Amino acid sequence: MENWEAIEGGVRRKDTGPLDLRQCFFCGQAFRFSAFETEYRGVVGGKAVVLLQQGDNLVIMGAALEDAPFWERYLALDEDYAAMQAALCRNPVLRRAVAHAPGLRVLRQPFFEMLITFILSQNNHIPRITGMVERLCQTFGEEKEIGVFLFPTPQRLAEAAPEAFAPVRAGYRVKAIQSAAQMVAQGILTEEILQALPTPEAKALLCTVYGVGPKVAECVLLFGLGRQEVAPMDVWMQRAMARYFPKGFPRYLKGCEGIAQQYLFHYIRTCPAARKEGKRA
DNA sequence: AGCCAGGGAGTCG
DNA sequence: CGACTCCATGGC
Numbered sequence: 001m002e003n004w005e006a007i008e009g010g011v012r013r014k015d016t017g018p019l020d021l022r023q024c025f026f027c028g029q030a031f032r033f034s035a036f037e038t039e040y041r042g043v044v045g046g047k048a049v050v051l052l053q054q055g056d057n058l059v060i061m062g063a064a065l066e067d068a069p070f071w072e073r074y075l076a077l078d079e080d081y082a083a084m085q086a087a088l089c090r091n092p093v094l095r096r097a098v099a100h101a102p103g104l105r106v107l108r109q110p111f112f113e114m115l116i117t118f119i120l121s122q123n124n125h126i127p128r129i130t131g132m133v134e135r136l137c138q139t140f141g142e143e144k145e146i147g148v149f150l151f152p153t154p155q156r157l158a159e160a161a162p163e164a165f166a167p168v169r170a171g172y173r174v175k176a177i178q179s180a181a182q183m184v185a186q187g188i189l190t191e192e193i194l195q196a197l198p199t200p201e202a203k204a205l206l207c208t209v210y211g212v213g214p215k216v217a218e219c220v221l222l223f224g225l226g227r228q229e230v231a232p233m234d235v236w237m238q239r240a241m242a243r244y245f246p247k248g249f250p251r252y253l254k255g256c257e258g259i260a261q262q263y264l265f266h267y268i269r270t271c272p273a274a275r276k277e278g279k280r281a
Numbered sequence: 282a283g284c285c286a287g288g289g290a291g292t293c294g
Numbered sequence: 295c296g297a298c299t300c301c302a303t304g305g306c
Contacts, residue, residue, distance in 0.1 A: 125287080128303095211290085234288075
């Protein structure tokens, strides 16, 4: 943690390497940050913070030096993205995807937040997922500061009456949220249990939750449990993979398939030319 | 006005 | 297994 230093009201991290907060927060992996000019305000793991970049440095307002390990891990600053991107760039499509968002990193977010968030994502789109997560926090989360709500605890979501979810406007997903929250609250499904399991078994356990299928489980594994080899396959990605990688990812991407896929996902969703190209796959 | 969204459960063959 | 349908809601 020698790269971190305390400043007035927050902390600073030197020499982050490839990092662009906008690309990290708005590529469909995180849903609790908002952009204000050059700042990004959000709530993660019980902490409300403001992030901004100054050249190759990162400033986190509202964080203390003792929180540095948390943010180091959250932003994956302990990963060598320069080296990883070099590997991705051996493939022509991924080279374009990396060039399109060279500051994209796959975040390591809190397990329970990812479980509930990606349950909400089913048959849904990113702008609305963001709204539903925010309303879920407003309805069931602790108000940390005025207007700033923490992500709800498993207990709170498990105990709530189903009718109490009306303001969230989550539709039929409420049943799934509550069954997942109940399993976590009961200790049947916890981060400790999942982390002790090999990836296929962890995925199988996640899929026993009502409302959690292969896609949601893969997102939880990648974004919430740090399993970087897991590549979440939605309809778009299946098409894109069939087109660009009919034989799967090449061997030299072993271990970072999920990260590779997140670059590809962001690329084909936000680059008009790539989107058009992907449609006729 | 419709179309469709980072899906999954239920049903039927 | 694979192909279907329905689900609740609202960005665009």
